[in-house]
Every structure is written in C-alpha cells, then in structure tokens.
Amino acid sequence: MGEGSKVCVTGGSGYIGSWLIKKLLAKGYTVHATLRDLKNESKVGLLKSLPHAEGKLVLFEADIYNPTQFDPAIQGCQYVFHVATPLTHEPGSSQQYKDTTEAAVAGAKSIALSCVRSGTVKRLIYTASVVSASPLKEDGSDFKDVMDETCWTPLNDSLDYVFLDVPLYKDYTYSKTLSEKHLLSYGNDENGGRKLEVVTLPCGLVGGDTLVSSTLGSRVVCIAQIVQNEIAYTALKFLEGLLGKIPLAHIDDVCEAHIFCMESTSISGRFLCASSYISLQEMANHYARYHPEFNVKQEDEDGQRKDIKWTSTKLCDKGFVYKYDAKMILDDCIKCARRMGEL
Template structure:
C-alpha cells in the first residue's frame, strides 16, 4: 500500500514511518527542507528507506506543496502541525495556517481519487472536560469533550494557547469536512493523543520525556507544560509512542472507520506521577511540587471507543512512566 505521512521528520511521524516501512508499505513523507540532514537524514537511515521511502518538500504555510506527496496514495496520515507562527505570510496566525492546510490536504485526497482515508494526529488539548461556563470539570474525559477556547488557564502562555487553538479548530474542521457531501467516499479519522512518551530514533522524543519526568528535574518550562495539561484535561492523559503509532496503523488497516477517537491509556495527576517515582525510584529528589487539588478531582477517562473497535494497548501508565525515567537517565544522567 502507498501511504503519505506529513511532517515526516517529527517525533510521531518518524516513528510511524519506521513501522510502516518495516511492514513493507511505500511511504511518501513530507519535510520542510529536503537538504536538512539533521531531519531528513533520520528518515533516510530507516530500515527499507532506500527502496520504499520517497521524500517530498512540503510546508503547512505552502499547502499546495502537499499534492505531489499525496498523489497515488491510498492512506494519508496528516501528522504535521505548526508549533510556532511564521510571520510575514498570508496567514494571521498558526491556527489559520493549520486549518487551511488541513482543508487543502483533505480536498487533494478527494480530488486525486486514490485516497480512501485521511487520519489526523489530533491532541487531547482539544478534548478538555471543562464545563462550557468555566465553572469546573465534567465527570468524564471522552470523545464528546471539546476544549472551550474563550478561557484563560493557569500556567498558560501565548505559545500554549496558540497550540490549543490550532489543534482544536483544525480537528473540528476536518471532522466537519468528513461529514460533508464534499468528502465523497473519503473517511476522516482523528486520533486525539494524550501526552506521548517513549524513546525513539528521533531526538525530539526527549522533549516529551522531560515533560513526563519534569517534577524531578530543574526544567521549569517542561513542568509548566505538565501542569498546563492538568488544567486543560483535569489530569494528564498518557500514552506510549509505540501505542500511538500502532493506533494509526490500526485505523489504516480497518475495512471502514471514521470519526474521533481518544488515544491514551492512563489518566494521572502530577501527584500520581510523583508518587510512582517516589515509590519505585526512592533515590530521586523531587524538585517541583505536584498539586493536591488536581489529585482530588473526580474525573474519569473513557478511552474505550478505540478498544471496542479491537485495538489493544501494549503500555500501561507504570510502563510509560518507567520508560520516561530510563530515557531521561540515559540521556542526561548516565
């Protein structure tokens, strides 16, 4: 099968591409700069890359460039997302750029005729169980939840808010497109992934590992992201990178599937995370404190929708946290 993966040099995309190549698929991967060996080189060195991988130049801010990569493919994984706004372009912010690129990619999928499914890598930052009036949280985090965009949150900054806006609005627009007559026979799937941890060949895997393990480091910005996730989702949804990639491939291999799916295995507070490390690695010294108020929130996560389709997660919360610890230890302490 020929598949397209956008944002190919990123943490999730490069891991997904590796699994797809090992399964024997032909992969069209997009990168912003074909000459950047620090990023494109990661993909070129993957198993079976010399025969089954084709790289294309494409940028979210130049959405017409994705057509060449999508042409001839049966499945499109739209993983790319703008983390920072590129000023001096036709777009007023990263949300507008993300939405326009997603719509353009979806239209290419329909117009080119070979694509039967578009799978978007969404995020649980778009899935807040916060009540619409901002007075607190609902009882469950599940696919019915959408993040309200008109409230300020603790530990926020302009970068975090822009990312939440971008992921939320883009996912809504793609699901809306999937339900429209314009989509034809194209199936649209969105996978709202929790905080992704686990080591891969990609150096950016360290970023999510640091966030997960941040209470035991001096990384204050990473700790702010962890606390910010708690303020959006009530607690922190966690998922392993291997499960994320396998979930994408699972959605690719189904005879028919569409709609929104939560992709996470554990729902932990910063207190839960700290308690795990204190229990299993008592030699560690906690440097940034958890929040007892969050630990007392009575919110449950319901991620059964994907499981009911037949998907099996391999990593539970303890395994994810232990992997984060060993990844951080190998990178920074050994």
C-alpha cells in the same frame, strides 16, 4: 496489507512521524514522507537510515505554511497520515496567516482537498491532541464528570486562566481543536462526488523512546518533575488544569493506533488515544517510589479536585489493545533520557 500499498505521512521528521514511518516500513508499506526542508541533512539522514527505507521511502519537501506543496506527496497514496502541525508562529514568517491557528486550519483543509483530488486516497487519519477534548464546562467554572469523545474544549475567554499567560498553549489548543473539527466535518460531506473517510486521534501526552533528539518534546514533559525543567513542568501544569488529569500514551501504542485505524476495513470519526489518566501527584508518587535516586518535585495535594473519569473506550471497542500502562510509559521515558544523556 503493506505490500503494494502507498501511504503518506506529513511531518515525517518529527517525534511521532518518524516512529510511525519506521513501523510502516517494517510492515512493507511504501511511504511518502514530507519534511519542511530536504536540505536538512540530519533529518533526511535519519529517515533514510531506517530499516527497509531503500526503495520504500520517498521524501517530499512540503511546509504547512504552503499547504499546496503536499499534492505531489499525496498523489497515488491510499491512506494519508496528517501528523505535521505548526507549533510557533514567527511574526513576518508568513504574509498569508496571522497565527498558528490560521496556518494549521488552512493546512488541514488543503490536505483534505488534496486527498479528494488524488482520486486514490480512501482515508485521512489526523494526529489530533487531547487539548481539544477538555472536560471543562463551557463557562470554565468546573469539570464534567467524565472525559470522552463527546468533550470539546470550550474556546472562549473562560479558559484564559488555564493558559497560564503562555501564548503558545492558547495557540496550540485553538489550532488543534479547530483543525480537528474542520477535518471531521469533511468526513461528513460528499466532496467532489467522493466520500473521504476521516479519523481523528486526539492523543494524550506521548512518552517512551524516540528516534529524534529534542530538548523539549512531549517525552521530556513526561519527566519534568525529575529533570527540574521549568518550561516542561509548566506544560504539565497546563495539561492538568485543562484536562483535570494527564492522559498518557506510549509512542509505540500511538503509532500502532494510527496503523490500526488505517488497516480497519471501515472506520471514521473521533477516537481518544491514551492508556492512562493520572494526576501530577500520582506521577510524582511513581517517581518517588520507583526512582528514589531522583529529587522529585513535590506536588500540592488538591483535595478539591473533582475525580473525573476517563470513559473513552471507542478505540478498544473496535479491537485495539494498548500494550503500555502508566508505569511502563514513565519508566521508558527515564530509560530514554538516560540513553540520551539528559539524566
């Protein structure tokens, strides 16, 4: 399918974006990738050095804070992967938006409109996050019995204790939840006489190898219990508090799931993307058993924790197969951290 097909990837220099581009190029696709700054030589150089990039990779400058900039990158493409997301909002960085949530939703809306205006885009695939799919009840008092695609994080004050007084967690949760809902509503409407298929992939905590160096990405959060990084560990605690356990996904499975959703004949809607659903205690036990050389942060056994079941099978029902289980994901995180000198 790759030959002759043009696809767009927003946020091309990020952890998921760069890995996705590498796989798309290997499959023969022509890729339009967006970056915030084409003068950033390390990010541009990384993408241009990927196998098959010459003649197949076209870079565009576009910033989520200026969403109309994405038009040229999307023009002529059949599929768009919207991976970019604003993580932090610096006061004064934008007169247009008051926080990351406003910027993210405006960006999602603008990119969907660009897809419709292009006249060529058949499907928009959004890299969502499982923070939008909390199984917490509306009042935040308890968890539901299962976590699946019907779960939506209740955006109200009852969640404040979960955010651990870290504004970034609240901003990120609100921005990813509201952006995903907005894009799904787009897929239900006839826009400008054309139907746009929209797929959202709320991905679990993503681990494995990496093409980019990042001091605090999701890959580092996966090994927070052994690298003794308090910021990363707080992120882990936040995820368990919000989701009951930690949904894990390997970077390779995540990108294959994106491509699977593009190459399917017809597909739309919401598909949770994670191969494992484990507790902090189970993660600590894994490291203690298989990597005794590390000093593993001890977890308090929580006997009161409700045993929530991960019952999402929608992606697999469509024919997708995960290749990596929890052990493989965590072991690959350690292997990568060793290679990068972080352990």
